[in-house]
Amino acid sequence: xxxxxxxxxxxxxxxxxxxxxxxxxxxxxxxxxxxxxxxxxxxxxxxxxxxxxxxxxxxxxxxxxxxxxxxxxxxxxxxxxxxxxxxxxxxxxxxxxxxxxxxxxxxxxxxxxxxxxxxxxxxxxxxxxxxxxxxxxxxxxxxxxxxxxxxxxxxxxxxxxxxxxxxxxxxxxxxxxxxxxxxxxxxxxxxxxxxxxxxxxxxxxxxxxxxxxxxxxxxxxxxx
Amino acid sequence: xxxxxxxxxxxxxxxxxxxxxxxxxxxxxxxxxxxxxxxxxxxxxxxxxxxxxxxxxxxxxxxxxxxxxxxxxxxxxxxxxxxxxxxxxxxxxxxxxxxxxxxxxxxxxxxxxxxxxxxxxxxxxxxxxxxxxxxxxxxxxxxxxxxxxxxxxxxxxxxxxxxxxxxxxxxxxxxxxxxxxxxxxxxxxxxxxxxxxxxxxxxxxxxxxxxxxxxxxxxxxxxxxxxxxxxxxxxxxxxxxxxxxxxxxxxxxxxxxxxxxxxxxxxxxxxxxxxxxxxxxxxxxxxxxxxxxxxxxxxxxxxxxxxxxxxxxxxxxxxxxxxxxxxxxxxxxxxxxxxxxxxxxxxxxxxxxxxxxxxxxxxxxxxxxxxxxxxxxxxxxxxxxxxxxxxxxxxxxxxxxxxxxxxxxxxxxxxxxxxxxxxxxxxxxxxxxxxxxxxxxxxxxxxxxxxxxxxxxxxxxxxx
Numbered sequence: 001x002x003x004x005x006x007x008x009x010x011x012x013x014x015x016x017x018x019x020x021x022x023x024x025x026x027x028x029x030x031x032x033x034x035x036x037x038x039x040x041x042x043x044x045x046x047x048x049x050x051x052x053x054x055x056x057x058x059x060x061x062x063x064x065x066x067x068x069x070x071x072x073x074x075x076x077x078x079x080x081x082x083x084x085x086x087x088x089x090x091x092x093x094x095x096x097x098x099x100x101x102x103x104x105x106x107x108x109x110x111x112x113x114x115x116x117x118x119x120x121x122x123x124x125x126x127x128x129x130x131x132x133x134x135x136x137x138x139x140x141x142x143x144x145x146x147x148x149x150x151x152x153x154x155x156x157x158x159x160x161x162x163x164x165x166x167x168x169x170x171x172x173x174x175x176x177x178x179x180x181x182x183x184x185x186x187x188x189x190x191x192x193x194x195x196x197x198x199x200x201x202x203x204x205x206x207x208x209x210x211x212x213x214x215x216x217x218x219x220x221x222x223x224x
Numbered sequence: 225x226x227x228x229x230x231x232x233x234x235x236x237x238x239x240x241x242x243x244x245x246x247x248x249x250x251x252x253x254x255x256x257x258x259x260x261x262x263x264x265x266x267x268x269x270x271x272x273x274x275x276x277x278x279x280x281x282x283x284x285x286x287x288x289x290x291x292x293x294x295x296x297x298x299x300x301x302x303x304x305x306x307x308x309x310x311x312x313x314x315x316x317x318x319x320x321x322x323x324x325x326x327x328x329x330x331x332x333x334x335x336x337x338x339x340x341x342x343x344x345x346x347x348x349x350x351x352x353x354x355x356x357x358x359x360x361x362x363x364x365x366x367x368x369x370x371x372x373x374x375x376x377x378x379x380x381x382x383x384x385x386x387x388x389x390x391x392x393x394x395x396x397x398x399x400x401x402x403x404x405x406x407x408x409x410x411x412x413x414x415x416x417x418x419x420x421x422x423x424x425x426x427x428x429x430x431x432x433x434x435x436x437x438x439x440x441x442x443x444x445x446x447x448x449x450x451x452x453x454x455x456x457x458x459x460x461x462x463x464x465x466x467x468x469x470x471x472x473x474x475x476x477x478x479x480x481x482x483x484x485x486x487x488x489x490x491x492x493x494x495x496x497x498x499x500x501x502x503x504x505x506x507x508x509x510x511x512x513x514x515x516x517x518x519x520x521x522x523x524x525x526x527x528x529x530x531x532x533x534x535x536x537x538x539x540x541x542x543x544x545x546x547x548x549x550x551x552x553x554x555x556x557x558x559x560x561x562x563x564x565x566x567x568x569x570x571x572x573x574x575x576x577x578x579x580x581x582x583x584x585x586x587x588x589x590x591x592x593x594x595x596x597x598x599x600x601x602x603x604x605x606x607x608x609x610x611x612x613x614x615x616x617x618x619x620x621x622x623x624x625x626x627x628x629x630x631x632x633x634x635x636x637x638x639x640x641x642x643x644x645x646x647x648x649x650x651x652x653x654x655x656x657x658x659x660x661x662x663x664x665x666x667x668x669x670x671x672x673x674x675x676x677x678x679x680x681x682x683x684x685x686x687x688x
Contacts, residue, residue: 183584183591185529188595188656
């Protein structure tokens with residue numbers, strides 16, 4: 001991935017640059033909206049990480065300008081505030097996702113990956129998802145592993161669907177809370193862990209090969 | 225009851241001036257109305273009187289003109305002769321008949337010789353009684369025509385006119401001498417009452433301003449506006465008091481709940497320094513450090529969310545949502561956690577209860593209350609979530625059969641950073657129930673804790 005980071009705080013920028021470099025991606029950094037507007041146009045970047053508070057302009061207005069200039073590159077907005085209004089404002093202005101500081105790098109990375117996948121137009125929502133011998137049919141909502149049909153509760157099904165849509169990518173706890181439960185808050189109780197472990201009991205435990213893996217401090221990944 | 229000083233204050237008060245002004249306006253309006261009515265009555269009676277007099281005199285004049293004076297005298301002197309006796313006049317007066325007199329030159333030729341009248345319409349006195357000692361006021365009319373002949377008529381003032389006059393006098397008396405002072409006295413007493421009520425309120429407010437946060441306005445069981453105002457003021461004062469106590473709790477809470485993870489973090493950093501040569505140990509310390517930081521961040525997030533909720537901004541995004549579905553959904557999610565911990569969560573929800581609200585916040589309300597159960601109820605116990613309709617809307621009940629909360633603490637559990645566990649070792653940050661309370665308040669719902677039931681049982685009453 002080739003990522004542009006627009007962030008006036010050098011420490012945060014460094015944290016992002018290092019993380020992306022370690023993951024094998026290329027990242028460039030600028031600290032003002034002025035520079036960003038010069039650098040962003042064209043197809044050079046796969047995604048832009050935009051800070052909400054920049055010295056020369058509010059990040060929301062900056063994203064709006066980008067979109068008016070027909071720059072379609074996906075944007076993730078970073079903010080220190082967690083108000084729902086800010087989130088809505090950010091998405092209205094044309095940002096594709098929104099993250100509240102402080103965040104774990106793994107969370108940002110997972111969201112960047114998800115964003116790029118979502119942008120690929122040809123792969124329009126397949127109805128059959130497959131990981132190894134695990135199959136999920138989205139029209140009949142039937143889940144099978146090998147020749148065995150597995151009965152899943154509604155939420156277990158949605159978790160599995162999300163994991164399989166992001167095969168080989170980390171899906172974080174927050175992403176699960178947002179997309180499976182639709183919660184904008186973070187319960188102290190480990191409801192995600194509980195439900196993922198129930199899902200594992202059904203699709204992994206009876207078989208010798210585990211498909212769902214825990215990524216410590218980040219989330220879950222499904223892979224062969 | 226009222227000192228001279230406070231009487232003065234009443235007289236100069238705005239409410240008394242308003243009452244006095246309205247009393248005057250009322251009295252003047254009523255007086256004018258009655259005056260106009262009385263005057264119209266009087267006018268009518270006088271017109272009747274004059275036309276009666278006029279007709280009779282005209283009749284005589286016509287008879288003289290057409291038949292001559294002699295013929296007239298002839299016609300009217302059947303019984304008593306041309307000049308009628310004085311006693312007869314009294315009878316005429318009583319019957320409201322016109323007294324007549326016809327003179328030629330200075331000589332009376334027909335009628336009552338005592339009648340004297342000025343030319344045209346006028347008034348004159350007429351003596352009656354055996355010795356002519358009584359005087360009756362007559363309205364008179366005299367017509368003069370050729371040959372020195374005059375025809376006079378006199379008519380005693382009718383009762384109607386006297387009645388109309390006395391009516392006007394009486395009305396004036398009642399309105400200005402009786403009603404106006406009564407209204408002013410009433411205005412004075414009313415003003416005194418209002419002022420004393422307001423003064424009671426302002427005393428208690430002054431007392432609060434002076435630092436006695438527990439001072440309250442006196443209230444009664446009555447349903448009048450002043451009592452309602454006093455109750456509202458007291459409610460506001462309680463709210464202010466809660467805020468002040470909240471602030472105190474926040475200081476202690478911030479000092480403790482933020483300092484503890486920071487101290488632990490500091491310890492971990494020191495241990496990293498110590499274990500620099502052992503990557504495995506460092507990994508453990510880093511893991512622990514992140515978890516302490518997460519605790520801190522969670523507290524900050526909860527505080528920010530509280531601020532956001534209390535600002536009321538999210539009310540703009542309210543829309544019709546199914547409280548049943550949201551509750552069911554959260555309860556369903558937590559049921560897995562309960563059963564994993566060997567507890568029971570009994571869910572009983574009436575479907576299709578809708579309210580205007582924020583789905584995310586309501587989910588958090590249920591979630592926080594269930595987390596409270598997980599934190600404080602006894603292991604292996606039973607908890608329940610119920611949602612039912614009641615007369616005004618819906619009532620949600622979330623309860624457990626655990627040790628419960630001691631009654632003296634009931635009023636304080638919704639305060640920020642308030643912890644039952646004074647050592648602050650139990651899980652949680654003391655903000656969960658504050659969030660619940662603000663979410664309920666934002667939705668116009670009331671939350672209460674059952675007093676006489678074992679365990680902890682919350683009732684949240686929504687208006688639908």
